[in-house]
Amino acid sequence: MKKNIYQPIEAVIEDVRQETAAIKTFVFKPKSPFSFRTGQFIELTVPGFGEAPFTPSSDPAIAEKLEVTIMKAGKVTAVLHNMKKGDVVGIRGPYGKGYPLDKFKGKDILIVGGGVGLAPLRSFLYALFADIDKYNKIILRYGSRTSNDIVYKDIIPEWSKKKKVDIMTTVDMGDPAWKGNVGLVTTILNDLPLDLKKAVGVVCGPPIMMKFVTLKLLELGFKPQDIYLSMEKNMSCGLGKCGHCRLGKFYVCKDGPVFAYEDIKNMHDIWD
Amino acid sequence: METYFLKNEDILRFYALVARDYELYVPVKAETKLKVDCDYQFKLPTVDYRVESYPKVDKEKIVFSEYRSFEPIRSFFTRAKEKVADYFDPSADNGTERPLAICGVKNCDLFSLKIQDFVFLGGEEPDPIYKKRRETALIISSDCPSFKEVCFCLAFDIPPHVSEGFDINLSPLDDGYLLDFASEKAKKVAATLKDILVKAESRQLHLRNIRRDAVVKRLKEHLSHHQIPKKEALQEIVVSGLDSPVWKEQMQTCVECGGCVFMCDTCHCFLLSDEPIGTGNQRVRSWDGCLYKNFTRVAGGANPLKMRYMRLRNRYLKKFDFFITNIGFQACCGCGRCIDVCPGKIDIRYILRKLYEEKHLSAH
Ligand code: SF4
Ligand code: SF4
Ligand code: FES
Numbered sequence: 183m184k185k186n187i188y189q190p191i192e193a194v195i196e197d198v199r200q201e202t203a204a205i206k207t208f209v210f211k212p213k214s215p216f217s218f219r220t221g222q223f224i225e226l227t228v229p230g231f232g233e234a235p236f237t238p239s240s241d242p243a244i245a246e247k248l249e250v251t252i253m254k255a256g257k258v259t260a261v262l263h264n265m266k267k268g269d270v271v272g273i274r275g276p277y278g279k280g281y282p283l284d285k286f287k288g289k290d291i292l293i294v295g296g297g298v299g300l301a302p303l304r305s306f307l308y309a310l311f312a313d314i315d316k317y318n319k320i321i322l323r324y325g326s327r328t329s330n331d332i333v334y335k336d337i338i339p340e341w342s343k344k345k346k347v348d349i350m351t352t353v354d355m356g357d358p359a360w361k362g363n364v365g366l367v368t369t370i371l372n373d374l375p376l377d378l379k380k381a382v383g384v385v386c387g388p389p390i391m392m393k394f395v396t397l398k399l400l401e402l403g404f405k406p407q408d409i410y411l412s413m414e415k416n417m418s419c420g421l422g423k424c425g426h427c428r429l430g431k432f433y434v435c436k437d438g439p440v441f442a443y444e445d446i447k448n449m450h451d452i453w454d
Numbered sequence: 455m456e457t458y459f460l461k462n463e464d465i466l467r468f469y470a471l472v473a474r475d476y477e478l479y480v481p482v483k484a485e486t487k488l489k490v491d492c493d494y495q496f497k498l499p500t501v502d503y504r505v506e507s508y509p510k511v512d513k514e515k516i517v518f519s520e521y522r523s524f525e526p527i528r529s530f531f532t533r534a535k536e537k538v539a540d541y542f543d544p545s546a547d548n549g550t551e552r553p554l555a556i557c558g559v560k561n562c563d564l565f566s567l568k569i570q571d572f573v574f575l576g577g578e579e580p581d582p583i584y585k586k587r588r589e590t591a592l593i594i595s596s597d598c599p600s601f602k603e604v605c606f607c608l609a610f611d612i613p614p615h616v617s618e619g620f621d622i623n624l625s626p627l628d629d630g631y632l633l634d635f636a637s638e639k640a641k642k643v644a645a646t647l648k649d650i651l652v653k654a655e656s657r658q659l660h661l662r663n664i665r666r667d668a669v670v671k672r673l674k675e676h677l678s679h680h681q682i683p684k685k686e687a688l689q690e691i692v693v694s695g696l697d698s699p700v701w702k703e704q705m706q707t708c709v710e711c712g713g714c715v716f717m718c719d720t721c722h723c724f725l726l727s728d729e730p731i732g733t734g735n736q737r738v739r740s741w742d743g744c745l746y747k748n749f750t751r752v753a754g755g756a757n758p759l760k761m762r763y764m765r766l767r768n769r770y771l772k773k774f775d776f777f778i779t780n781i782g783f784q785a786c787c788g789c790g791r792c793i794d795v796c797p798g799k800i801d802i803r804y805i806l807r808k809l810y811e812e813k814h815l816s817a818h
Contacts, residue, residue: 187579188726188737189539213542229541230735232728234753256753272541389756416750418726422577424742425723426749428772431779436577450696454758 187421190227190272191216195265196247201333205298206263207239207251212273215245220309221280221302221412221440225420226250226258227272228265234258235277235417237302237439242309248273251301251333277420278439281306281384281410283313290319290376294395296367296387297326300333302412303386307341314346321376322349325367325391329353329360348375367391368398378403384440386412393453396443407444413452414439456644458651459658461630468633469508469516469557471646476555476592478508479530481519488524488794490603496676498603505558518626519558520600521614522789526719527563528570530554531587532739534716538583538726539737553590557624560598562607564619565787566719567593572781573722592639595620597666601673604790606803608673609682612788615666625662632662680803683810688784691809692774700808701763707798708745708762714792714800715743720773720785723749744768770805 193216197209218224223237234256240249254263265271291310295303303322310320322341326332332351342349356364363370367387383399385392392411399409415427415434422436430449432438446452460468472478484504492498503519567588574584598605598614607614616623621640625632632654635644644651683691715721725742728735742749745765751757759765777785786802793801 185579186539186582188739190541192542227541227728230728230730233726255755259753388754414752416752418724418742421579423573423581423722424725425744425772426725426742428768428776431776451758454756 188274188419190225190233190274193248193271193273195267195269195271197267198265201251201335202331205251205253205331205333207249207333208262208265209240210248210250210271210273211246212248216248216273216276217245218242218248218276219280220283220305222276222278223302223420223435223439224248224250224273224275224277225417226262227274228258228261229270229272231258231261233272233274233418234262235420235435237305237412238276239301239304240308241312242305243312251298251304253298275420277435279437281309281440283309286310286382287316288318288380290321290381291317292374292376292381292383292399293320293322294367294371294383294385294387294399295322295324296391296395297331298333299387299391299412300324303384304334304337306384311341311344314344317346318380319376320347321374322347323367323370323374324349324351325354325370325387326351327354329357329362366394368394371395371398371402374402382408382410384410389414389453405444406447407442409443410440411443411446412439413441413446456635456641457654457659458633458635458644458647459627459630459654460633460647460651464650465631466513466516467650468647469513472555472592472594472643473508474646475553475643477552478555479505479557480508480511480516481523481558482506482511482515483517484524486524490790490793492603492676494679496672498676499600500602503558505556518596518624518631519560521598521602521605522560522563522719522791523558524717524791524794526566526717526789526791527556527559528566528719528722530556530591531567531570531584532574532581532722532724532741535738535740536583537736538739540731541728541735541737551587553592554587555592555594557594557596559593559595559620560789561595561612561614561616562605562787562789563719564593564595564616565607565612566789567619568783569720569777569781569785570722592622592643593620594622594624596624597626597662598669599626599665600669601676602790602794603676604793605673605788606677606680606682606790607788608670609677609680609803610685610784610786610788613666614669614673625665627658627661627665632658681807682803683806685784687810687814688774688806689778691806691813692770694813695809696767698809698812700805700812701767704800704805705762705766708766708800709797710745710747710762711797712743712745713795713797715745715769716741717791717795719789719791720787744772766800 193210193212352363427434574581623634773785
């Protein structure tokens with residue numbers, strides 16, 4: 183029997199964690215083990231409503247369970263947010279190329295996240311932690327709108343305790359309870375404890391945030407080929423066939439979703 | 455290649471024999487509103503052709519089509535809307551379709567199939583439904599003894615007769631047809647036709663060449679009135695024409711009907727959606743097109759192609775930049791279906807010519 187590329191496999195919701203008012207992390211248990219490389223994405227089916235693409239936020243070494251952190255943004259995610267433990271969804275994939283971990287060996291890795299953009303980066307961090315000896319340093323800079331919009335509140339402090347890891351967070355708008363930095367994420371990108379000669383930047387967040395972070399990194403002296411961006415596009419098939427996700431000569435689903443800035447910088451509409 | 459002659463009176467037997475093993479489609483005349491008038495002395499035909507199911511059609515109505523049908527040939531391989539999967543039921547399959555035999559396929563259509571093949575057979579995972587249909591289908595192409603006003607295949611060096619990519623080809627002569635049998639599948643068909651086929655004579659082959667050359671000459675003359683840029687210039691003019699006024703100017707009359715993308719034989723975009731059926735759900739694949747407003751809109755609401763002119767430009771970038779980079783040729787075969795169908799009279803030939811002029815003959 184030929185494989186049907188449009189067919190999802192069944193997965194059961196094992197747990198739902200409320201991250202913020204609009205963001206939840208879902209733990210899925212697929213019918214059969216589902217492995218992915220960090221940075222690859224899946225098409226998630228909400229039965230009867232359709233699919234939407236998400237990059238898993240869990241440890242890619244674990245194939246039995248899959249976590250996806252999802253912000254309520256459209257039709258499919260709204261239905262998903264009402265689903266509970268025990269409900270059934272579908273999963274197709276994984277798709278795309280994921281993070282080029284090979285290129286990061288021996289490097290100082292600067293990771294910049296914005297809002298729910300920390301989700302794919304969480305999976306990326308787990309992949310780095312698993313092989314920590316291969317990398318020189320991991321620097322995470324995370325910004326969210328307010329302190330209520332921070333995801334993985336309980337997990338971030340644990341990451342900070344790990345060796346070779348340096349973490350700073352910021353919020354765009356402060357509040358009395360917030361003791362940390364106030365300002366856009368670009369304001370915590372000065373005086374980074376890294377060696378530019380062997381640094382790479384990995385950025386994930388809303389397009390406007392990625393734009394300004396990219397400009398900032400270039401200004402700091404990062405080379406375009408050392409800045410990696412997660413590009414968001416409307417996607418349907420995930421297979422390089424439906425045509426929705428074209429970015430210049432690429433399809434984001436098949437050639438991305440992570441791109442070196444060098445490869446896309448001359449395209450006219452990358453931030454739109 | 456084996457070439458045979460088939461008498462006019464035996465053509466129906468040919469169809470009947472093909473129909474024994476295949477789900478056969480044959481050309482019939484169709485009255486449509488798809489007309490672009492020719493504004494000089496060339497008297498070009500305006501009749502249209504449709505490919506109809508052979509068992510259902512009145513056999514008297516079957517004709518030899520002088521040019522491509524109005525519907526794109528891709529519609530046989532991916533339907534405008536069809537089920538592609540049932541949820542979680544790996545045994546679900548699109549069943550046992552009989553293999554297709556499609557008559558009236560022209561060289562422009564064959565060029566388009568190269569693009570469809572790249573999309574649906576290429577990449578890491580081929581589309582199983584397309585693959586099955588495509589591999590089992592018998593493509594019965596034919597020469598174009600004439601052309602429509604909107605035909606411009608030859609502008610891109612695609613001649614109005616075939617050289618590859620078909621199983622059987624028909625070339626009309628006065629008293630019958632020359633049949634080329636190119637593939638193994640075709641040779642099997644030829645074997646069943648032994649008693650009505652005779653080996654082609656060199657006189658007949660010679661006559662075919664004369665006729666083909668005559669159509670090419672006439673089409674060339676017709677195209678000279680349109681001044682369409684050569685295929686070698688397409689990528690350059692579209693990429694450098696990002697800020698051309700032509701996009702906004704042409705999009706003033708677009709009503710976003712989607713006709714151009716749905717009639718296009720090289721367009722391939724689709725959307726997957728899910729619908730309930732019985733107690734379960736099924737996944738449906740529908741043709742989609744980048745001229746539609748929400749084609750690139752993301753869940754959060756952002757849309758890189760907000761304006762109509764951006765969508766038109768995007769369509770050209772896809773056809774003439776993306777495809778030329780990725781497969782080495784443009785995703786446009788010159789069939790002119792998009793020109794025929796557009797209620798806004800938006801004409802790809804005009805847009806390409808404008809882009810060329812702006813780039814190469816700009817006002818000093
Ligand atoms: S575009 Fe060319 S090949 Fe196609 S129908 Fe017209 S003349 Fe024939
Ligand atoms: S056929 Fe014409 S009016 Fe319809 S979407 Fe295409 S360009 Fe617009
Ligand atoms: S999502 Fe279909 S081509 Fe990329």
